Amino acid sequence: MAAEWLWVDGQQAAMVPADDRGLLLADGVFETIRIERRRPSLSHYHLARLVAGLGALNFPHAQHLAQESLERVLGWGCAHTGHEGDAVLRLSVTRGSGPRGYAPPNSATPRVIARLNAGLPKPCPHLRLSTVAINWPDQPYLAGLKLLARTEQILAIMDAQQKGFDDALMRDAQGRLISTASGNLFFRLGDRLITPALTQCGIAGTRREHIITVVGRSCGYSVEETVCELGLLDIVNEVFTCNAISGIRSVASIAHGGQAWSFDDQSAVGRLAPHIHLASSLAL
Amino acid sequence: MAAEWLWVDGQQAAMVPADDRGLLLADGVFETIRIERRRPSLSHYHLARLVAGLGALNFPHAQHLAQESLERVLGWGCAHTGHEGDAVLRLSVTRGSGPRGYAPPNSATPRVIARLNAGLPKPCPHLRLSTVAINWPDQPYLAGLKLLARTEQILAIMDAQQKGFDDALMRDAQGRLISTASGNLFFRLGDRLITPALTQCGIAGTRREHIITVVGRSCGYSVEETVCELGLLDIVNEVFTCNAISGIRSVASIAHGGQAWSFDDQSAVGRLAPHIHLASSLAL
Numbered sequence: 001m002a003a004e005w006l007w008v009d010g011q012q013a014a015m016v017p018a019d020d021r022g023l024l025l026a027d028g029v030f031e032t033i034r035i036e037r038r039r040p041s042l043s044h045y046h047l048a049r050l051v052a053g054l055g056a057l058n059f060p061h062a063q064h065l066a067q068e069s070l071e072r073v074l075g076w077g078c079a080h081t082g083h084e085g086d087a088v089l090r091l092s093v094t095r096g097s098g099p100r101g102y103a104p105p106n107s108a109t110p111r112v113i114a115r116l117n118a119g120l121p122k123p124c125p126h127l128r129l130s131t132v133a134i135n136w137p138d139q140p141y142l143a144g145l146k147l148l149a150r151t152e153q154i155l156a157i158m159d160a161q162q163k164g165f166d167d168a169l170m171r172d173a174q175g176r177l178i179s180t181a182s183g184n185l186f187f188r189l190g191d192r193l194i195t196p197a198l199t200q201c202g203i204a205g206t207r208r209e210h211i212i213t214v215v216g217r218s219c220g221y222s223v224e225e226t227v228c229e230l231g232l233l234d235i236v237n238e239v240f241t242c243n244a245i246s247g248i249r250s251v252a253s254i255a256h257g258g259q260a261w262s263f264d265d266q267s268a269v270g271r272l273a274p275h276i277h278l279a280s281s282l283a284l
Numbered sequence: 285m286a287a288e289w290l291w292v293d294g295q296q297a298a299m300v301p302a303d304d305r306g307l308l309l310a311d312g313v314f315e316t317i318r319i320e321r322r323r324p325s326l327s328h329y330h331l332a333r334l335v336a337g338l339g340a341l342n343f344p345h346a347q348h349l350a351q352e353s354l355e356r357v358l359g360w361g362c363a364h365t366g367h368e369g370d371a372v373l374r375l376s377v378t379r380g381s382g383p384r385g386y387a388p389p390n391s392a393t394p395r396v397i398a399r400l401n402a403g404l405p406k407p408c409p410h411l412r413l414s415t416v417a418i419n420w421p422d423q424p425y426l427a428g429l430k431l432l433a434r435t436e437q438i439l440a441i442m443d444a445q446q447k448g449f450d451d452a453l454m455r456d457a458q459g460r461l462i463s464t465a466s467g468n469l470f471f472r473l474g475d476r477l478i479t480p481a482l483t484q485c486g487i488a489g490t491r492r493e494h495i496i497t498v499v500g501r502s503c504g505y506s507v508e509e510t511v512c513e514l515g516l517l518d519i520v521n522e523v524f525t526c527n528a529i530s531g532i533r534s535v536a537s538i539a540h541g542g543q544a545w546s547f548d549d550q551s552a553v554g555r556l557a558p559h560i561h562l563a564s565s566l567a568l
Binding site: 006008013014015016017018019020022023024025026027030032056057058088090092094099100101102103104113115117133134135137138139141142147148149150151152153154155156157158161173181182 | 290292297298299300301302303304306307308309310311314316340341342372374376378383384385386387388397399401417418419421422423425426431432433434435436437438439440441442445457465466
């Protein structure tokens with residue numbers, strides 16, 4: 001088991017007050033950041049999502065809170081990564097302690113919690129996915145954000161793993177393809193990269209943003225965010241997922257009830273993968 | 285400020301491990317129980333919802349876990365209620381500690397967290413409600429359950445209070461009436477009590493269940509769970525809310541954009557209120 005450090009409001013600490021609203025009501029957001037050779041990867045995308053999440057939850061001074069929290073935690077995390085300098089850093093920002101009830105107290109002081117695990121996981125390169133019983137619920141007001149409330153993804157990955165698959169292919173209530181439980185989805189059709197639009201649900205991942213705004217085009221693809229019906233699987237050449245820690249991974253097969261699709265082509269993965277974990281400077 | 289006690293896994297403790305999956309991912313459920321003169325109120329309804337929630341989250345041995353957790357926490361809570369014996373007891377059951385990632389470890393040991401606040405709140409008797417920007421998302425798989433993930437209700441009550449109202453009238457994505465942020469909704473139309481069906485979203489409150497299964501009929505009303513469109517407000521005689529702590533409360537007015545409804549009749553509230561906080565025996 002890799003070494004782990006925990007840090008609560010500026011102090012190394014393994015415990016959090018039991019009246020924290022993150023624990024009581026999932027009142028907060030988080031980011032999971034890849035650190036490679038003591039440098040955070042793509043931290044500006046993490047910052048942007050953190051600001052958006054804190055803003056949607058009506059945290060006061062969301063921009064300042066996000067920036068200050070991320071800077072402090074990155075500084076601490078990058079200094080504790082051990083001799084190889086690789087780690088996974090999770091940052092949570094909760095509303096802080098509060099009394100009973102849904103309404104936050106006026107006096108709420110956000111709490112910043114960080115967890116650092118030395119080393120980086122070696123993921124299986126070829127994912128076998130299955131659709132699952134639970135769907136993403138439509139919630140346009142919160143779509144794309146990385147809130148603490150993650151019930152559907154927990155149930156989705158449990159369902160997929162119980163059936164012997166690596167991850168879940170998660171859909172929305174209309175059956176459209178949205179993501180896996182732990183990453184975003186891309187499809188390649190010729191020179192086009194297609195990724196599900198996340199206007200109603202899903203998490204807008206940092207690597208997804210990086211592919212859409214930078215890497216897709218620089219590798220010679222057009223990139224489209226659009227509605228992705230199940231039938232898309234019949235015509236695409238390649239499927240892959242991405243997330244901040246594991247990067248880009250090929251999808252080898254997808255099972256859905258009695259149907260199955262398999263994919264051999266990994267050409268886009270081969271082209272995109274070297275560019276997916278760009279290091280950020282520590283200054284945001 | 286009323287006296288407060290906290291209790292984690294059988295011990296008085298103010299802190300919870302920072303790797304608890306309740307805090308990391310909202311992986312758990314909770315109940316908020318009224319204790320009156322050292323006796324829990326309607327604990328069998330709390331138990332039923334706890335079992336359903338733990339079952340939906342695939343906690344192993346959900347029935348046993350729920351029963352044992354509730355019994356232990358009620359025994360502890362009822363012994364610590366101070367000289368008047370009235371208190372609010374919150375019980376959370378989380379998946380326990382876990383490593384990074386959405387999938388729970390096979391070794392996950394659920395954590396039982398309790399919070400007791402001496403005394404009972406004196407709520408304002410006549411609620412002024414307003415509709416709000418955020419809706420309940422449709423999620424039939426989890427509808428009715430009291431999961432830790434409560435983002436929408438937090439945003440709803442913040443929105444309503446910011447506009448100067450007591451609570452939010454929460455609707456679903458189709459605009460149908462579902463609940464307030466902190467309680468269930470009932471409408472009276474003559475001798476009929478009508479409450480929104482919670483097959484797609486919302487929390488199935490203990491008092492709502494008690495009115496549907498016992499108290500409504502015994503007070504001379506028929507009770508219907510059904511789809512409630514906004515137009516229902518034009519024809520009903522009375523509106524009230526209910527929850528486990530504050531019991532039944534009249535709704536005096538509802539605002540929705542430029543529209544407003546007001547309600548003077550409190551006859552159902554008068555008849556139902558004396559029966560809404562039935563004491564349970566400590567043995568479940």
